[in-house]
Amino acid sequence: xxxxxxxxxxxAAAEQAEAxxxxxAAQPARVRDLEVDxxxxxxxxxxxxxxxxxxxxxxxxxxLIGPNGSGKTTTLNLVNGVHRPDAGAVRxxxxxxxxxxxxxxxxxxxxxxxxxxxxxxTITALENMLVPVLHHRGGRAAFQDRAxxxxxxxxxxxxxxxxxxxxxxxxxKLLEFVRALMTEPAVVLMDEPFAGVHPAVKELMRQRIxxxxxxxxxxxxxxxxxxxxxxxxxxVICMSEGRVIAEGPPAEVTADRRVVEAYLGxxxxxxxxxxxx
Ligand code: ADP
Ligand code: MG
Numbered sequence: 324x325x326x327x328x329x330x331x332x333x334x335a336a337a338e339q340a341e342a343x344x345x346x347x348a349a350q351p352a353r354v355r356d357l358e359v360d361x362x363x364x365x366x367x368x369x370x371x372x373x374x375x376x377x378x379x380x381x382x383x384x385x386x387l388i389g390p391n392g393s394g395k396t397t398t399l400n401l402v403n404g405v406h407r408p409d410a411g412a413v414r415x416x417x418x419x420x421x422x423x424x425x426x427x428x429x430x431x432x433x434x435x436x437x438x439x440x441x442x443x444x445t446i447t448a449l450e451n452m453l454v455p456v457l458h459h460r461g462g463r464a465a466f467q468d469r470a471x472x473x474x475x476x477x478x479x480x481x482x483x484x485x486x487x488x489x490x491x492x493x494x495x496k497l498l499e500f501v502r503a504l505m506t507e508p509a510v511v512l513m514d515e516p517f518a519g520v521h522p523a524v525k526e527l528m529r530q531r532i533x534x535x536x537x538x539x540x541x542x543x544x545x546x547x548x549x550x551x552x553x554x555x556x557x558x559v560i561c562m563s564e565g566r567v568i569a570e571g572p573p574a575e576v577t578a579d580r581r582v583v584e585a586y587l588g589x590x591x592x593x594x595x596x597x598x599x600x
Pocket of ligand 1: 394
């Protein structure tokens with residue numbers, strides 16, 4: 324199985340690196356570069372991610388675009404440890420964290436949101452906020468103020484005691500976003516934060532991402548809709564069939580012939596709209 328290809332020495336080295344960083348997790352976000360180097364992942368006979376490399380310098384807001392099925396979600400899954408890569412490396416602040424578990428990535432400052440929000444439905448918005456810090460010193464009492472502040476930040480303070488299942492899809496995405504901020508991450512990976520949400524939620528999400536980024540947190544924002552990222556990111560990467568086919572400012576990337584072909588060729592944008600026209 325591809326998921327058992329982790330090199331033990333690599334794991335041991337990362338454990339040591341992790342030990343050296345113990346105790347840092349409760350400190351405010353530190354600047355950390357994220358490096359992705361030659362990532363590759365095969366599912367059965369299909370190579371979903373095929374040699375993907377990029378760097379996210381600390382403080383960057385990077386867009387990751389590409390048609391459906393191009394490997395964007397799998398790339399995020401490889402970065403935060405949902406899947407182990409068959410090849411390649413993930414480094415955070417110079418520490419090799421390849422194939423480490425999501426919880427370890429969180430301790431090293433990398434958090435994640437999902438295409439379909441992964442909130443806990445039966446507990447309240449406030450309780451959801453406290454899940455990532457339950458094992459931190461001081462427990463919920465120490466983090467309640469921060470949780471309420473963050474709920475307020477995305478207009479959810481009035482819903483603190485509402486079970487997450489009763490929030491709209493857009494509100495669940497906002498909740499998952501601010502829950503990811505509870506651990507004061509250096510890098511936030513967001514998978515399709517704008518997909519299927521009301522335009523007003525989209526605009527609020529966009530503004531809040533910009534504000535958090537302005538305080539030094541890096542983001543990788545995945546979207547299959549190029550226009551969602553053109554106003555948000557100064558740098559975008561486009562994937563197609565598991566590979567990076569273009570990288571640069573949004574206007575350049577959307578005009579790139581390979582990018583236009585990747586979208587039109589898949590029939591994902593028969594009108595050409597999604598190709599940035
Ligand atoms: P995107 O997010 O760009 O739409 P994905 O990364 O989800 O693309 O998928 C890339 C390719 O990998 C697709 O062909 C998809 O069907 C396949 N894939 C993704 N995850 C799995 C999985 N867990 N098992 C098998 N195939 C997968
Ligand atoms: Mg996806």
